[in-house]
Amino acid sequence: MERIGLTVKSRSETGKCPAGRLRRAGRVPAVLYGKEMKVSLPLSLDNKELEKILHTAAGGNVLVDLNVEGENKTHTAMFKDIMRHPLKGTIQHVDLVEILMNKKIVVEIPVHVIGKAAGIAFGGIIQQEARTIKIECLPAEIPASVDADVTPLGVGQALHVRDIKLPEGVRVIDELSMTLVSVVAPTMEVAPKTGEEVQAELAKSFEVKEEDKGKEGKEEEKGKGKEKK
Structure with a gap:
């Protein structure tokens, strides 16, 4: 799992007006939560640096070492919620949760379809039923994604959660019978x-x-x- 360092600033002012000033200055208001923390920690993050982090292969599952200016302590965290503007798409607010590297956590990882299904040669169509699966593991063992190889699938066949291979130490939370990808017969279009x-x-x-x-x-x-x- 990718791990990135990020320098952040603590903030004493909260509310709509201070948050607006931060955004105009190119920063994003954020809050860090954690079970081991007595109180939540209001922060501000550089918007450009934040966007770079979110566009890595790990996406929202990236581990971030938060270095708070003026403090000697580093908080290892993950993104819990990212709020974007409904029209502009810009990040408005971020919630982060502090994690402990020796405790397992539950996250969702993307499912990537690979290979060419055998059923395509007979007119079959690939249909992805699930784009993510839920897993449990230690933070350092979170895979960036999981591959769903559809090569052997014929028309009418499907790939389920139980059919995929995950790294050692990673446990699936979703039902093993859940369908990930299927090859369906083409539908006849009526003119x-x-x-x-x-x-x-x-x-x-x-x-x-x-x-x-x-x-x-x-x-x-x-x-x-x-x-x-």
Whole structure:
């Protein structure tokens, strides 16, 4: 698992206005939480450095060594929540959680589909059912991702959680029967009907109804004839 150092600043002011000033100055308000911490720690992070960290292969699962200016202590943490602006996409706020390297944690890692399924040669289509799986392990053993090899899959076959290989010390939390990837048969697309085809069907339907009415009329006449006798 990738581990990156980041110098951060503590902040005494909290609230909407101070947070806005930080963002305009190119910094992101953040809060560090932890079971071993008596109180949460308000911080500010450099926005550019933060974006670089989040775009590494580990993504949100990267281990960050937070070096707080003015303190001699380093906090090892992971991202718990990243709030972005709904329109601009810029980071508005970050929650981090302090972790202990000797205690297991639960995280989600991405599933990468590799290989070419055998069923593709027969018209099959790859359908990824799950893009992440939940695992438990020590922080230093978190894999960046897990590979789902679809090479042997034919049409109608699937790859489940129980079929993937994980490094030693990593345990899957999700159900072993959960489907990750499947190869499905192609669906037949029905071409839209032309105006002439619709009119022909309506005319045919009208003819059938008229024919049914004629039969009903003849049966009624026969019934009346029997009553007269």
